[in-house]
Amino acid sequence: MSRYALLLAPSANRVYADQAGRLSLAELAAFSPVLSAPVADLEETTIGGVGYLTFTGELTPRDVAYLSNLSAGYALFERTADELLRPVTLEPLARYDSDLITIPKYAGKTNEQFTKMLLNLTVLASASAPRMLDGHLTVCDPLAGRGTTLNQALMYGYDALGVEIDGKDVEAYKLFLQTWLKRKRLKHTADLVPVRRQGRKAARRLEITMAASKEDHKAGDVQKLTVLNTDTTQLDGLLKNNVADILVADLPYGVAHGSYDDEGGMSRRPLDLLERAMPEWVRVLRKGGAVGLSWNTKVAKRELAEDILLANGLELVEHDNLSHRVDQGIERDVVVARKPG
Template structure:
């Protein structure tokens, strides 16, 4: 059937001047057998595609989608196809704070990751890890998709923020849930070192732990993950003690550890500033860690000094 995929204005705030290119690349990666073309009607923008009806559910979960329409001659008929998310969107989009990973980008990272592993690992068996999870945007997106997840974050204040956001949105939306805060491997302390949050809602759970991104084995023992998704901070937190804003040395230590925790057929999806580190340097680290590079790149300029890109690699 002929379908018009409306591009959401939110994608402009995520991908800036490259939002059309990013939308086309996400669609092409998730639906490799679908042909499409871009068109603008008035102020509305669309990707027109010829798809099988069973593809509609996949299309409506694309990060840039505002809505789907059936094309009948000169008319566009709205389709009643809704994404099947487990939690209200406020859990992901509602809380705003400095340094938050863009919600739309995070959904794209999850989408391309799931597409990369779908022939090897069923989505029902998928377990996600974000080793630099911040305030948990990726973990909350995983919850919305019905995927269990785990996160590590070096900033102990993040755990208080996650708790506060969860308390707010579960109360506002009367969301049934379970919440537990504990300390992992350490005695309770006021500095919140080693604090751990367990949250469950709609038969899906996440665990967020205060800890170093290199300490996956120490924290999660022998647990393995089918998908690692992370947005590397742009020179702020995880490598400030090294006297440089370039996270490459940290990544040389981290990515082999992350790769060891990946299941066979699993994938790693990393968003990064391709100015620091350079894309080829990051690819070299992944290759040296025994990972296979997947052909996918969506460079888009965020500011004068930051050109964000996404890299995908897979464990054979």
């Protein structure tokens, strides 16, 4: 049985970095079902004064390809009998340059490492887990903001589908992505058009088609990004059933974030939004698809979030404790569930 040490990446967010080891252990454990054999003896270890995750197992090249996508993974080593570290080449899913993820900076942006972890956990809980490395999945973020999750999905080579009620956020995301694609000289098309439902304007739709290279574009190997500028609780007639393999959402935190209630006022209660939106989100999700949600437990108890998922016919997926502090007013947790089928 071989021994391995995974070097953790530094994080610009010091609070998150202090908790990254524990969170990464839970994430690493979630990869076990898609590996050729489960890894064992998972623990946080300090080697030469630096934090690592250590584990035992026999990793095939495809196993290494999976683990290359750990959200906080920086470098992987095999530990020799005399305690030397032999580098193992990582091959992460990285269809585009990393600045697609790192350039956008704005108030309320979710930590990039956490965004990647939440997407990983959700993909691994779904029926699509064996295809994680092969592309052709569709990721939906029904609370898309300025596209952090959508960009991570694009980085993985997936199609992306977003819903965002704030028109300024949609326009800012369009401007960023178009500018980035032009600067990278990547073939693409981009349109922001009105959408009608029953003869009335019901939304705006941002549609972007892009390819990682001229050769991919010529071969028809393109990715599609769609963002609807509309209310995520009213998607009937705007999105077809069973169009997404994965649904990931970072719920309003109830501090600086909010959502609109039925009377058009601002609500800072994330479970109110979840209860109204979940029937629409489940309809959009394919059978065997998975939902991954994060939220502030200081304003919404975990048990109540789980009850809403169960009431909508989803099956909870168990993980180790993923609750962690974001700042003084936010304690963030994660719940993952799967749509039967």
